[in-house]
Amino acid sequence: NAGVTQTPKFRILKIGQSMTLQCTQDMNHNYMYWYRQDPGMGLKLIYYSVGAGITDKGEVPNGYNVSRSTTEDFPLRLELAAPSQTSVYFCASSSRDRIYEQYFGPGTRLTVT
Amino acid sequence: QKEVEQNSGPLSVPEGAIASLNCTYSDRGSQSFFWYRQYSGKSPELIMFIYSNGDKEDGRFTAQLNKASQYVSLLIRDSQPSDSATYLCAPWGGGSTLGRLYFGRGTQLTVWP
Numbered sequence: 001n002a003g004v005t006q007t008p009k010f011r012i013l014k015i016g017q018s019m020t021l022q023c024t025q026d027m028n029h030n031y032m033y034w035y036r037q038d039p040g041m042g043l044k045l046i047y048y049s050v051g052a053g054i055t056d057k058g059e060v061p062n063g064y065n066v067s068r069s070t071t072e073d074f075p076l077r078l079e080l081a082a083p084s085q086t087s088v089y090f091c092a093s094s095s096r097d098r099i100y101e102q103y104f105g106p107g108t109r110l111t112v113t
Numbered sequence: 114q115k116e117v118e119q120n121s122g123p124l125s126v127p128e129g130a131i132a133s134l135n136c137t138y139s140d141r142g143s144q145s146f147f148w149y150r151q152y153s154g155k156s157p158e159l160i161m162f163i164y165s166n167g168d169k170e171d172g173r174f175t176a177q178l179n180k181a182s183q184y185v186s187l188l189i190r191d192s193q194p195s196d197s198a199t200y201l202c203a204p205w206g207g208g209s210t211l212g213r214l215y216f217g218r219g220t221q222l223t224v225w226p
Contacts, residue, residue, distance in 0.1 A: 035216075040218065041218055042117070042201060042216035042217050042218040042219055043157070043201070043216040044216075045213060045214075045215075048213065058213070090156055090157075099205075100145060100147055100159075100162060100203075100205050100214065101159050102157075102159070102214065104156035104157050104158070105156060106155075106156055107156055
């Protein structure tokens with residue numbers, strides 16, 4: 001049971017480039033989330049999904065897109081990267097029965113220069 | 114906008130002391146409260162939750178909740194150097210915010226030997 005996995009672990013992007021952060025969970029969780037964490041700050045919700053085919057915006061969705069075609073995968077797409085998107089990105093998942101118990105992936109450290 | 118305020122750190126206590134971490138929240142609809150621990154460079158993990166007024170004890174950890182004052186705290190008794198981490202407070206409300214946690218900035222705790 002790998003839990004929540006994220007790739008890549010680190011990435012440097014140039015301004016204007018695009019990329020997809022991958023997230024996969026093997027716990028059959030319905031709920032999945034994308035957060036960003038800036039230095040010294042809490043976690044800000046970008047997007048979340050309550051099941052395959054259903055996604056919704058969180059607090060800071062601008063500049064990002066998501067899709068959820070399967071229960072396991074929840075990729076996050078960055079279009080036209082900007083320096084303000086430099087952050088650590090965490091993917092998380094939780095079951096319908098214990099929504100609050102979110103299991104986090106190891107994170108992706110992204111730098112946009 | 115749901116606000117979550119935590120006592121500004123860093124908090125430094127000697128080994129064996131009691132560490133007190135505080136959190137206030139703005140959303141009166143919040144029903145449950147979660148404490149996540151995040152070691153430096155790692156992802157958050159759930160350590161405690163509380164949903165009733167009063168105290169809840171789990172080993173060396175005690176969560177305290179006062180909904181009238183919109184205040185929740187986490188006490189760590191007999192603090193150990195291994196408790197050194199950032200502690201994130203996360204209220205949770207049902208209804209329209211089902212499945213969404215709102216995280217505070219966190220309080221960084223250092224326990225010195």
